[in-house]
Amino acid sequence: MSHTGTPSLKVKDLSVTYGEFQALKSLSLSVKKGELVGVIGPNGAGKTSFIKALCGRVGSTGQIFVAGQPLKRGQDRRRKIGLVPQDIGLYPQLTARENLDVIARLLGVKSDKRVQGIEQALEAVGLTSKGSSLIQDLSGGMKRRINVAAAIMHDPAIVIFDEPTAGVDIPARDELHRLARRQAELGKAVILVTHELKEAETLCDKILLLLDGQKLAFDSALSILSQQFGKTRNVILRFASSPSPETLEAMRSFKFERSDSDEVWIATTRLSEPAFMTGLIETLKDQTDTVREISIRRPGLTALMHHVEAEKGLIV
Structure with missing residues (x-):
């Protein structure tokens, strides 16, 4: 305040x-x-x-x-x-x-x-x-x-x-x-x-x-x-254990990247792309025993810092 x-x-x-x-x-x-x-x-x-x-x-x-x-x-x-x-x-x-x-x-x-x-x-x-x-x-x-x-x-x-x-x-x-x-x-x-x-x-x-x-x-x-990310959102997949090669192959089209462990994977989408989540859930429907959580969040300051260090500046 x-x-x-x-x-x-x-x-x-x-x-x-x-x-x-x-x-x-x-x-x-x-x-x-x-x-x-x-x-x-x-x-x-x-x-x-x-x-x-x-x-x-x-x-x-x-x-x-x-x-x-x-x-x-x-x-x-x-x-x-x-x-x-x-x-x-x-x-x-x-x-x-x-x-x-x-x-x-x-x-x-x-x-x-x-x-x-x-x-x-x-x-x-x-x-x-x-x-x-x-x-x-x-x-x-x-x-x-x-x-x-x-x-x-x-x-x-x-x-x-x-x-x-x-x-x-x-x-x-x-x-x-x-x-x-x-x-x-x-x-x-x-x-x-x-x-x-x-x-x-x-x-x-x-x-x-x-x-x-x-x-x-x-x-x-x-x-x-x-201003930096607009409607871009991170989709976070958390697994109970390291995903199988079959699961990783199924995730490939969504461009997930490994986060800080084998159990956490992050991809990027936009709020204007509901097909992303629909397609992801359909793709992972046979993996419900291994998927612990699917969450969506706005990229934070950590994502901003990664971008700044990589690009030496801001998008806007």
Whole structure:
């Protein structure tokens, strides 16, 4: 749910160059209060350069505005932008509260606001009861939640989650995504850099798709996918076990391709082609014992990324 008013983040013609190589090329966009934006793209697309430019960790050209105020070159941006890094940026032999206190002091948070900010942050990530625990004694998922607390305790306008779920288990990943959504609901502009495409599709209000340093798309996942694939749909066949050679031969005319296992096969059709499903069901009528499921779905961000990597661009 987005809010109206001055954008929390606005970038105009933002570019990052390393020697002769231009990693980010004239990127312009606006992120409103309460918006959660997923940043996706192949390796080398410019995602890291974009985040580093926002945080002032790399030289850039162009303009960056936070809550309508321009960020100046060399300005300390940590008070305005909270960063949740991919790595655990905490001292293992200090407690959670001690870590947050050290970070708050480095940020210049005044003493009268430090305690309140730390306690609110611990509560926000559901770890008030672990405030006195040493970081080294916490689980990996808890450490990442303390990472989030460190990024939000000084109440920044923008919170960046930079691939925070890399290498974590599914419950920890889901919790981090829930925290990102919660920050947006509290009115923050939230940026999530992620390779979790299925989750980004349902979690994010908008998707920023980068390729070779350029913005390919910036819109809701539904709008991007509708423009890209139109009425094209994926038909997914799930078998109880690997299909027999006879079944594979029967499927050949429908151009099914193996997915991530021998039991899952995917083909493409259009909503205007009902004969596809009629013919498929007729073809497989003698295989009902082995077919577990036939489903139809719109191609998602994973399919979009496969296309972008193969074609170096979009259809539209």
